[in-house]
Every structure is written in structure tokens, then in C-alpha cells.
Amino acid sequence: MSQRPPFDWHSAQEYLEDLLPEEIHKLEQAGHAAPPTRPTIGPWVAQLVDVLIYALRPRRALEIGTSTGYSAIAMGRALQRVGGTLTTVEIDPQLAEAARQNISEAGLADVIEVVINDANEVIADLTESFGLILQDGNKDDYLKMLPRLVELLEPQGLLVTDDVLFPVMQIPEEAKRWQYALGLYNEALQDHPGLQTVWLPIGDGVAVSVKLDR
Ligand SMILES: C[S@@+](CC[C@H](N)C(=O)[O-])C[C@H]1O[C@@H](n2cnc3c(N)ncnc32)[C@H](O)[C@@H]1O
Numbered sequence: 001m002s003q004r005p006p007f008d009w010h011s012a013q014e015y016l017e018d019l020l021p022e023e024i025h026k027l028e029q030a031g032h033a034a035p036p037t038r039p040t041i042g043p044w045v046a047q048l049v050d051v052l053i054y055a056l057r058p059r060r061a062l063e064i065g066t067s068t069g070y071s072a073i074a075m076g077r078a079l080q081r082v083g084g085t086l087t088t089v090e091i092d093p094q095l096a097e098a099a100r101q102n103i104s105e106a107g108l109a110d111v112i113e114v115v116i117n118d119a120n121e122v123i124a125d126l127t128e129s130f131g132l133i134l135q136d137g138n139k140d141d142y143l144k145m146l147p148r149l150v151e152l153l154e155p156q157g158l159l160v161t162d163d164v165l166f167p168v169m170q171i172p173e174e175a176k177r178w179q180y181a182l183g184l185y186n187e188a189l190q191d192h193p194g195l196q197t198v199w200l201p202i203g204d205g206v207a208v209s210v211k212l213d214r
Contacts, residue, residue, distance in 0.1 A: 008105070030040070041134075063088035063089065065138070069099035069103050130152055132155045139178040142181060
């Protein structure tokens with residue numbers, strides 16, 4: 001283990017947060033005349049997917065778990081600039097309707113399609129491939145969905161997975177089983193012969209996996 005100069009993690013977060021663009025912070029206020037919402041990917045991961053979209057310029061992106069549209073709007077803004085589209089899947093009709101409203105208010109209705117259904121069923125029926133996929137749905141489904149999501153990725157496409165630091169985070173008792181689920185999922189990413197993955201300690205932890213061309 002290399003010796004690195006110590007720094008205070010929270011001060012570093014605050015310092016780096018000030019470097020994020022104003023646009024990303026404004027996402028928090030975007031729409032949200034909404035029912036109780038689930039935690040979002042937050043500004044760090046929003047900024048990360050933006051950068052990845054500008055670099056990769058995917059024609060199509062897919063998101064599992066829309067909630068009220070925070071991450072979809074973040075991705076939609078970047079996709080609009082590069083000429084891509086987003087399909088985002090939400091199982092809860094009330095959240096999905098709120099997302100549609102927020103997306104429309106953000107002027108992104110032409111870029112983002114919200115599909116209201118169980119993502120397990122939706123991904124089984126998809127016929128097109130995607131340059132970028134964001135997995136932020138039910139943590140219990142991450143492992144089960146992995147083979148199909150890799151299949152749906154274009155070669156050199158990116159799978160971005162949120163919440164990968166759950167195994168080492170203090171989370172509420174009712175969500176404890178997700179620590180185990182994410183532990184297994186992280187191992188599956190690590191062992192996957194068709195993926196190369198980096199785990200980043202931003203937000204609740206995010207993994208970026210590239211589909212290898214083999
Ligand atoms: C963490 S939230 C997503 C937050 C969103 N990505 C954001 O950053 O704004 C997870 C969402 O996945 C949805 N979800 C859970 N199981 C699902 C399933 N089987 N299919 C589609 N969506 C699902 C939940 O209803 C919830 O809204």
C-alpha cells in the first residue's frame with residue numbers, strides 16, 4: 001500500500017463540489033412537483049455521465065430506474081447536444097409521470113422516452129443496442145440484469161452502475177441486504193471477461209465498465 005499524504009475527505013468533497021458547473025447544481029431544482037422521490041445519482045455522477053456522453057457521443061442511451069428524472073435530465077441535456085436519445089425505464093407509474101412532467105419542463109421530451117414497466121421485462125424485449133447504459137434501478141436486480149445489459153451494449157459501450165459503495169457504507173437497516181447484493185455485483189464486474197471496470201468513490205460510489213471488443 002503506497003503512502004499518500006492525508007487529506008480530509010469531507011473538505012475535499014466540498015472543495016471539488018465548488019468546481020462542478022452551475023448547471024449540475026441547478027438539476028436539484030429541475031421540476032420535481034413530484035411524489036416522494038428516491039435518492040438521485042447526485043451531482044458528481046451526473047457530471048460524470050455528462051462527460052462520458054460528450055466523449056462517447058452515443059446515439060442511444062438506456063437508464064434503469066428513472067425516479068422523477070434527475071439523472072435522465074442530466075443525461076438528456078448532454079445527449080441533446082450530441083444528437084443522441086435516452087430510453088429510461090421506471091416501474092412506479094406515479095414517479096414515471098412526474099419524470100415525464102419534469103422532462104417536458106426541461107425541454108427534453110424529444111430526447112427522452114420514459115417507459116413505464118418492470119425493467120426486467122423491458123430489457124428482455126429490446127432489439128436495439130446502446131452506447132451507454134446507466135444502471136440505477138432495484139439493487140436486488142443488478143446481478144440478474146448484468147448479462148442482458150452487457151448484451152445490449154455496443155462494443156466499446158459503457159455500463160455505468162450507481163451505488164457500488166453500498167457494501168462499505170452505513171445504510172438503513174431495511175436496505176442492509178443491498179450491501180450483500182452490491183458486493184456480489186462488484187465481484188461479477190471484476191470477474192467479467194467481457195468488461196474492464198473502474199470503481200470511483202464519488203456519490204454513493206459508481207462503477208464505469210467498458211465492453212471489450214472480444
Ligand atoms: C435510486 S432510484 C433512481 C434515481 C434516478 N436514477 C435519479 O438519479 O434521479 C431507483 C428507481 O428504480 C425504480 N425501480 C425499482 N425496480 C425497478 C424495476 N424492476 N424496473 C424499473 N424501475 C425500477 C424505483 O421505482 C426507483 O424510482
